[in-house]
Amino acid sequence: QQQVKQSPQSLIVQKGGISIINCAYENTAFDYFPWYQQFPGKGPALLIAIRPDVSEKKEGRFTISFNKSAKQFSLHIMDSQPGDSATYFCAASTANFGNEKLTFGTGTRLTIIP
Amino acid sequence: DAGVTQSPTHLIKTRGQQVTLRCSPISGHKSVSWYQQVLGQGPQFIFQYYEKEERGRGNFPDRFSARQFPNYSSELNVNALLLGDSALYLCASSGQGRLETQYFGPGTRLLVL
Numbered sequence: 001q002q003q004v005k006q007s008p009q010s011l012i013v014q015k016g017g018i019s020i021i022n023c024a025y026e027n028t029a030f031d032y033f034p035w036y037q038q039f040p041g042k043g044p045a046l047l048i049a050i051r052p053d054v055s056e057k058k059e060g061r062f063t064i065s066f067n068k069s070a071k072q073f074s075l076h077i078m079d080s081q082p083g084d085s086a087t088y089f090c091a092a093s094t095a096n097f098g099n100e101k102l103t104f105g106t107g108t109r110l111t112i113i114p
Numbered sequence: 115d116a117g118v119t120q121s122p123t124h125l126i127k128t129r130g131q132q133v134t135l136r137c138s139p140i141s142g143h144k145s146v147s148w149y150q151q152v153l154g155q156g157p158q159f160i161f162q163y164y165e166k167e168e169r170g171r172g173n174f175p176d177r178f179s180a181r182q183f184p185n186y187s188s189e190l191n192v193n194a195l196l197l198g199d200s201a202l203y204l205c206a207s208s209g210q211g212r213l214e215t216q217y218f219g220p221g222t223r224l225l226v227l
Contacts, residue, residue, distance in 0.1 A: 032213055043118070043204050043218030044157065089156050093213060100147050100213050101170045104156030
């Protein structure tokens with residue numbers, strides 16, 4: 001049972017453009033929503049994360065938008081650069097102390113073209 | 115500081131064999147989690163250990179087992195390997211059981227023939 005649905009599966013964006021990846025979740029107990037970036041041959045790296053008490057979080061060129069009522073959240077990458085080309089995963093967890101089970105989406109392969 | 119390290123980086127096994135994967139967490143981290151990432155999919159949670167106790171188990175068969183040692187390193191064991199066990203096995207460690215402090219290792223690529 002897939003609890004976190006991610007789209008699109010792949011995305012091509014021109015350099016300087018905005019990349020947008022969307023996720024939807026089902027489990028209303030989730031209260032921690034991170035995004036991970038993964039390069040080939042590497043493990044996922046935490047990019048940015050949000051908790052449901054805020055609707056938006058921005059770190060540099062990366063922004064998470066969160067819609068609790070719709071059970072959706074999205075990653076926006078502003079001024080996309082070729083170095084951003086990677087696979088991005090959304091995830092969700094009930095971030096109680098000591099509980100670290102992450103439920104991941106299926107991933108989005110992002111390609112930034114010059 | 116060294117990140118999460120995993121060994122071996124790659125290995126090839128045949129069906130029915132057993133495999134042991136190893137993980138060394140970041141110094142000071144007491145929590146270790148294991149994930150399976152099949153090609154083209156997101157990681158799937160297998161186990162979490164915190165202070166040497168199992169804190170979580172994913173939807174995997176009993177062929178999968180793990181343990182955490184007093185130095186907080188961990189081993190993942192898979193018995194009676196199936197072709198479908200071919201995947202990247204990821205280990206992640208965190209400090210004080212908080213996901214915000216979690217880092218993933220580079221993974222062990224397992225191929226079952």
